[in-house]
Amino acid sequence: MITLKINDLEVQVEQGTTLLEAARSLGFPIPTLCHMEGLSPYGACRLCVVEISRENTGSRLVTSCTYPVENDLIVKTASERVLKARRIIIELLLASSPQSKIIQDIAAEHGVRQQRFRQEYEDCILCGLCVRMCKEQMVAEAIGFQGRGDNRKIGTPFDTPADECRLCGGCMYVCPACQLRCTYTQPEKAICGGCANLQPPCVDKEKFDDMMCYMEPCVACEIIKEK
Amino acid sequence: MKRENIVNIVKKHHGKLGNVISILEDIQFQYRYLPEDALKIVAEETDKSIVDIYGVATFYKSFSLKPRGKHLISVCLGTACHVKGGPAVAKEFEKHLKIRTGETTKDNKFSLETVNCLGACALGPVVVADGHYFSKVKTSDVKMIIDRASKGIDKVYVKTDQRIFPIEVSCPRCNHGLMDQNYLIDGHPSIRLTTSFNRQHGWIRLSSLYGSFSVESEFKIPSDTLVHVFCPHCHQELTGTLECPECNSANMVPMIVRGGGIVQICPRRGCEGHMLDVTY
Numbered sequence: 001m002i003t004l005k006i007n008d009l010e011v012q013v014e015q016g017t018t019l020l021e022a023a024r025s026l027g028f029p030i031p032t033l034c035h036m037e038g039l040s041p042y043g044a045c046r047l048c049v050v051e052i053s054r055e056n057t058g059s060r061l062v063t064s065c066t067y068p069v070e071n072d073l074i075v076k077t078a079s080e081r082v083l084k085a086r087r088i089i090i091e092l093l094l095a096s097s098p099q100s101k102i103i104q105d106i107a108a109e110h111g112v113r114q115q116r117f118r119q120e121y122e123d124c125i126l127c128g129l130c131v132r133m134c135k136e137q138m139v140a141e142a143i144g145f146q147g148r149g150d151n152r153k154i155g156t157p158f159d160t161p162a163d164e165c166r167l168c169g170g171c172m173y174v175c176p177a178c179q180l181r182c183t184y185t186q187p188e189k190a191i192c193g194g195c196a197n198l199q200p201p202c203v204d205k206e207k208f209d210d211m212m213c214y215m216e217p218c219v220a221c222e223i224i225k226e227k
Numbered sequence: 228m229k230r231e232n233i234v235n236i237v238k239k240h241h242g243k244l245g246n247v248i249s250i251l252e253d254i255q256f257q258y259r260y261l262p263e264d265a266l267k268i269v270a271e272e273t274d275k276s277i278v279d280i281y282g283v284a285t286f287y288k289s290f291s292l293k294p295r296g297k298h299l300i301s302v303c304l305g306t307a308c309h310v311k312g313g314p315a316v317a318k319e320f321e322k323h324l325k326i327r328t329g330e331t332t333k334d335n336k337f338s339l340e341t342v343n344c345l346g347a348c349a350l351g352p353v354v355v356a357d358g359h360y361f362s363k364v365k366t367s368d369v370k371m372i373i374d375r376a377s378k379g380i381d382k383v384y385v386k387t388d389q390r391i392f393p394i395e396v397s398c399p400r401c402n403h404g405l406m407d408q409n410y411l412i413d414g415h416p417s418i419r420l421t422t423s424f425n426r427q428h429g430w431i432r433l434s435s436l437y438g439s440f441s442v443e444s445e446f447k448i449p450s451d452t453l454v455h456v457f458c459p460h461c462h463q464e465l466t467g468t469l470e471c472p473e474c475n476s477a478n479m480v481p482m483i484v485r486g487g488g489i490v491q492i493c494p495r496r497g498c499e500g501h502m503l504d505v506t507y
Contacts, residue, residue, distance in 0.1 A: 144278030146285040157281035158263055
């Protein structure tokens, strides 16, 4: 067991837990975007920053979702510095994906009503949730990061439909930014496009018959039922 | 593209994912780009997903997924070159080659790319064509650079009816010329390399006549010794993936031939395995 102080409260937690898990189990709220139980922590969105220090040392900001608990650590989950950093991060997220309801809700919770950066309308914040979902939960590895810097994006290799993809829709289900957008009018851009093609594509993939599907409501399933 | 070829490259690097960059570098060196099928084979052989391999291949700018032209022109757009007029030079190249940056001409002759710094800021704007640096380039020089590159910088006249002809080679790693103009073998400038065997390091000079096996070296190399060959400029070991077809026990040493092509020689003393491939 490891003893540490979270918001002046001395607690004992098991070794190996992260600061985020420890703080949440005590009821201290920490906002997250790229964290999801069942997926490995990634530390991409930086929303979960907390301030850590020890006796006699200065404090610093770390992402609580990736930081394991340590003995004698003094953690502050809502200090002035943490809140200020978080607000800036929220502003940056709003600047890239203002249409996301999840980001809007987090902004509202933290009293961010305006952002001061150049407004863009991206539908991806590169949090990597979909990549981890595809790899760790669906064991498919159909999508991944590609490119670098400005050109970094998520997609399938060679931008062609991947054989590994079983069209489960898990990537869209976990996405905090794209919100299950329907791309009916541009089926070539959709991951599924099943409704537009009428012939449901997932039906052919029999080997994944009893795998779970995140597409709900799904036109493909309705078509099968009618048959 | 042969499957065994790619498999051999992967095997050379023990098929570990940690060596993906080295594997891709070797493939790019052989094919001048990364073919889609090659990446798929690498993924199969390393037991990793194609997503991961593709991620690495797209991350680094030195890898190209599209076939590159025979001649590669890189225009520096680092801070100093940018200030000194690099963008205008790049535009002029685009105009003359009728392609945009990052593209290849339809006849597969030229590829144009921009780089962010070549480390020769005082000489800006810098343009590199086929490994040759052009300094203080003006827009009026662009046509000359294209002409020289298309003719082949330091062109070699390959006489097909004669078995013995001189070639000029450069290092496949750093593209630095390997010719020693001051040391003649067979009446032609020699190819200078660094060798190491039995803990002895020294120079070795090869005849530049293709078909001649005249060699001079600092230390006497006993027959049948396998030597390691290094570039005297970048000090990288020159070793390829192709096995010597004569002795079947050594990997051939590749060198780039000016004017296009690759010459490969066997590093085993006494073995006369060598080949010239001008289709590159």
